[in-house]
Amino acid sequence: MSRGDTFIEVKDIVKVFPGVRALDGVSFDIREGECHSLCGENGAGKSTLIKVLTGAHERTEGQYLIDGNEVHFKSTQEAIAMGVSCVYQELSIVPEQSVAKNLFIGNLPKKNGMIDYRKLYADTKDILTQLDMDIDPRMNAGELSIGQQQMIEIGRALTRKARLIIMDEPTSSLSEAETDKLFEICAKLKERNIAIVYISHKLDEVMHLSDRITVIRDGKNIVSMNKEDTTQEELIANMIGRSLENMYNKEKVEIGETVLEVIKLSRRNVFHDIDFTVHKGEVVGFFGLVGAGRSEIMRAVFGADPYDSGAVRITGEELKPHNPALSIEHGMAFATEDRKKEGLMLRLSIMMNMTISNLKRLSHFGVMDKKKQQDAAKEFVESLRVKTPSIAQLVGNLSGGNQQKVVLSKWLMTMPKVLIVDEPTRGIDVGSKAEIYGILNELAKSGVAIIVVSSEIEEVMGVSDKLITIYEGAKTAEFDVTPELTREEVLSCALGGAPKS
Amino acid sequence: MKQAEKLPVKEDSKVVKFFKRNNIILILILVYAAAALLASPGLLGGKKNTFFTVSNTYDLLTLVGVYGILAMGLTFVFIVGGIDLSIGYQVAFCAAIFAVMARSGVNVILAMVITLVCGCAVGYLNGTIVTRIGIPPLIGTLAVMTALKGIVYIICPDSLSVGSATLAGNTLSAVYKLGGAITLPVILIVILTVVFTIFLKYTVTGSNFYITGGNFEAGMLSGINPNRLSRIAYTLGGFCSALCGLLLCFRTNTATYNMGDGIDITAICAIVVGGVKMQGGRGNMAMCIMGVAVIQIITNVMNKLHYSTAVVALVTGIVVILVLILDRFTSGRDVLDD
Numbered sequence: 001m002s003r004g005d006t007f008i009e010v011k012d013i014v015k016v017f018p019g020v021r022a023l024d025g026v027s028f029d030i031r032e033g034e035c036h037s038l039c040g041e042n043g044a045g046k047s048t049l050i051k052v053l054t055g056a057h058e059r060t061e062g063q064y065l066i067d068g069n070e071v072h073f074k075s076t077q078e079a080i081a082m083g084v085s086c087v088y089q090e091l092s093i094v095p096e097q098s099v100a101k102n103l104f105i106g107n108l109p110k111k112n113g114m115i116d117y118r119k120l121y122a123d124t125k126d127i128l129t130q131l132d133m134d135i136d137p138r139m140n141a142g143e144l145s146i147g148q149q150q151m152i153e154i155g156r157a158l159t160r161k162a163r164l165i166i167m168d169e170p171t172s173s174l175s176e177a178e179t180d181k182l183f184e185i186c187a188k189l190k191e192r193n194i195a196i197v198y199i200s201h202k203l204d205e206v207m208h209l210s211d212r213i214t215v216i217r218d219g220k221n222i223v224s225m226n227k228e229d230t231t232q233e234e235l236i237a238n239m240i241g242r243s244l245e246n247m248y249n250k251e252k253v254e255i256g257e258t259v260l261e262v263i264k265l266s267r268r269n270v271f272h273d274i275d276f277t278v279h280k281g282e283v284v285g286f287f288g289l290v291g292a293g294r295s296e297i298m299r300a301v302f303g304a305d306p307y308d309s310g311a312v313r314i315t316g317e318e319l320k321p322h323n324p325a326l327s328i329e330h331g332m333a334f335a336t337e338d339r340k341k342e343g344l345m346l347r348l349s350i351m352m353n354m355t356i357s358n359l360k361r362l363s364h365f366g367v368m369d370k371k372k373q374q375d376a377a378k379e380f381v382e383s384l385r386v387k388t389p390s391i392a393q394l395v396g397n398l399s400g401g402n403q404q405k406v407v408l409s410k411w412l413m414t415m416p417k418v419l420i421v422d423e424p425t426r427g428i429d430v431g432s433k434a435e436i437y438g439i440l441n442e443l444a445k446s447g448v449a450i451i452v453v454s455s456e457i458e459e460v461m462g463v464s465d466k467l468i469t470i471y472e473g474a475k476t477a478e479f480d481v482t483p484e485l486t487r488e489e490v491l492s493c494a495l496g497g498a499p500k501s
Numbered sequence: 502m503k504q505a506e507k508l509p510v511k512e513d514s515k516v517v518k519f520f521k522r523n524n525i526i527l528i529l530i531l532v533y534a535a536a537a538l539l540a541s542p543g544l545l546g547g548k549k550n551t552f553f554t555v556s557n558t559y560d561l562l563t564l565v566g567v568y569g570i571l572a573m574g575l576t577f578v579f580i581v582g583g584i585d586l587s588i589g590y591q592v593a594f595c596a597a598i599f600a601v602m603a604r605s606g607v608n609v610i611l612a613m614v615i616t617l618v619c620g621c622a623v624g625y626l627n628g629t630i631v632t633r634i635g636i637p638p639l640i641g642t643l644a645v646m647t648a649l650k651g652i653v654y655i656i657c658p659d660s661l662s663v664g665s666a667t668l669a670g671n672t673l674s675a676v677y678k679l680g681g682a683i684t685l686p687v688i689l690i691v692i693l694t695v696v697f698t699i700f701l702k703y704t705v706t707g708s709n710f711y712i713t714g715g716n717f718e719a720g721m722l723s724g725i726n727p728n729r730l731s732r733i734a735y736t737l738g739g740f741c742s743a744l745c746g747l748l749l750c751f752r753t754n755t756a757t758y759n760m761g762d763g764i765d766i767t768a769i770c771a772i773v774v775g776g777v778k779m780q781g782g783r784g785n786m787a788m789c790i791m792g793v794a795v796i797q798i799i800t801n802v803m804n805k806l807h808y809s810t811a812v813v814a815l816v817t818g819i820v821v822i823l824v825l826i827l828d829r830f831t832s833g834r835d836v837l838d839d
Contacts, residue, residue, distance in 0.1 A: 075724070092722055092723075095782070101708065
């Protein structure tokens with residue numbers, strides 16, 4: 001086959017997980033030696049598509065053709081054998097082993113049943129030369145920089161005679177110099193007729209590197225086009241262009257005095273110079289892509305992570321030395337992103353989960369007052385409409401939406417002045433989402449200052465009064481949410497662009 | 502997020518790097534010198550130095566041989582990222598079934614082979630429990646340990662003599678001793694160290710043990726079947742335990758129910774001191790043997806100086822902690838990074 005010929009085709013791929021249609025008829029093709037980018041918002045189905053391509057998932061419906069023959073991969077191994085390799089976002093380096101062994105993992109050269117070290121090191125030298133790397137094949141891979149480790153992963157694909165290398169957010173932890181290096185190697189791979197499927201949130205990279213771009217949204221491919229025929233703005237429009245259902249019901253609330261003030265908060269290499277204020281009754285949305293540093297900022301504001309400089313003030317009083325206990329004492333509450341890991345004890349009852357942060361108030365001289373606990377839990381089960389037969393139900397048995405309500409109840413019992421919710425509706429069905437938004441509305445009306453962190457643009461725009469975009473650890477823009485504000489404007493700031501005007 | 506640019510770090514020379522990674526060599530020399538010195542008459546020793554003698558050195562080598570074999574088995578398990586708490590009772594179990602067979606007149610060679618197969622079987626059982634059923638190794642092997650303890654108490658309620666009058670008994674004692682310095686354990690450990698080292702370095706299976714313990718997921722994605730490799734490692738562990746059990750049985754011609762008490766923990770301490778990583782992916786047989794030597798020297802010298810078992814245990818514990826602290830300092834980055 002020669003350069004530019006189509007060799008991989010996927011047609012109408014459908015992937016169904018229990019209750020979710022993650023892919024709903026995706027079709028696209030890959031040509032020899034091209035760089036084909038996949039773009040889409042979080043949850044659009046990119047990851048699922050990659051997993052289908054690499055054999056990590058089996059497709060539910062549709063066709064997957066390599067060189068015109070239909071394939072059914074049952075493992076990543078089978079895909080690798082057919083020339084489809086993937087460089088994962090999470091690097092899979094064995095740190096205590098040599099560069100050579102890392103390159104030829106699962107594929108070591110043998111002579112008389114023993115490892116042929118001479119050939120191994122010679123072959124490694126060869127691969128390293130192709131990658132422009134001047135390192136000792138015997139050194140431990142753990143001593144390499146992240147960028148070099150990533151090169152090793154690409155080298156691994158080369159040792160397996162890959163025809164297609166899929167790169168999933170390869171630059172997310174690379175420095176600029178390392179990124180440039182990666183681009184050089186990509187160009188070399190293309191010359192050697194190896195195709196690349198490139199996935200990145202960074203649209204400038206996508207525009208720089210790609211020959212063709214496919215946009216995926218809601219598990220469907222929206223459009224495939226040549227790079228020359230499109231612009232960054234058009235890509236963004238395609239990535240988000242769906243109509244917004246009116247599930248937010250944002251009500252106008254009187255904004256009161258300043259409650260939370262964050263001043264020039266910085267943490268080396270994580271975020272810097274974060275400034276913002278939240279007022280009584282106000283909802284401030286934080287939007288940024290995964291890895292932009294949103295959650296890290298919130299953890300620092302809450303005192304769960306350290307920061308190097310800056311200050312956090314609640315009603316004018318600086319929190320110092322800052323730790324979560326002090327924040328809670330001053331009326332801050334933080335419903336974390338990962339509710340199962342950080343927010344809930346799945347094997348305890350609803351009542352225990354709700355009251356766990358309030359046991360002091362619900363006990364006498366260290367002895368828990370069962371009656372008070374029950375009353376408090378019942379009150380919140382009713383007011384937040386948690387669907388459960390009883391407050392003795394184990395939280396692990398509840399649906400995602402109801403679990404989230406339990407998390408909120410737990411924090412609301414502390415009667416917070418400031419409530420931070422990180423990804424409040426992740427993994428929650430649409431109906432419960434609307435209820436969660438309703439609860440946030442009610443709280444704002446009662447005068448709570450609320451911060452909503454989300455990677456869903458519609459959500460932050462729907463619930464917030466004010467919106468702050470974060471890109472690579474820095475605040476790029478602050479918007480008042482008005483009907484005139486467009487998603488394109490917000491998204492471009494979250495992708496590192498400067499705000500208009 | 503941008504990766505922090507690498508700060509310029511002063512590069513260590515190759516020699517320094519080698520000793521930082523293998524500080525057990527220095528520790529071993531240090532401990533041996535300290536032991537020899539402390540046991541001399543001027544210091545803690547009595548009329549004469551009972552530690553630093555030819556015959557005690559032979560004894561010491563034999564001890565390293567017996568317990569080194571056990572520790573080598575555990576080293577395989579550590580490299581794949583597992584742990585086996587049942588090795589102590591594997592030793593007692595294997596010794597007991599060997600004694601039972603030898604007493605009832607089974608051919609000695611056949612009895613030894615059967616014992617080794619039983620050891621492998623128990624090791625494989627451990628591996629299966631951990632990899633196929635998915636019980637964490639700490640708990641799974643603890644359960645096996647408890648069960649083995651029960652079995653040992655049943656077949657060997659007190660002690661079982663192979664009988665020095667029997668032909669088997671005679672031969673074994675003779676073989677065990679051979680000529681002074683060259684005892685069976687010493688011969689065996691030399692051979693096994695060579696074989697196991699080649700296995701780990703030059704065979705694909707052995708080499709992949711490190712992948713299994715170093716990055717299970719990466720191994721999985723590269724199609725090397727880390728679960729199967731884990732089972733092989735546990736099986737090798739069982740084999741080594743059986744061998745250790747046989748040696749201990751040969752030494753005194755008896756099997757006792759409490760033969761394995763404590764030697765499991767000593768083996769764990771020894772290989773950790775040697776620098777074998779408990780989290781998996783790092784270690785080799787040389788490290789293991791040197792670690793065992795350090796622990797055996799400490800025990801031996803203190804026995805010679807007539808300290809009680811309690812003091813020996815206390816000192817051993819302190820040494821293990823000191824070595825680990827030293828390890829943290831020399832390999833530095835591990836700690837400072839979190």
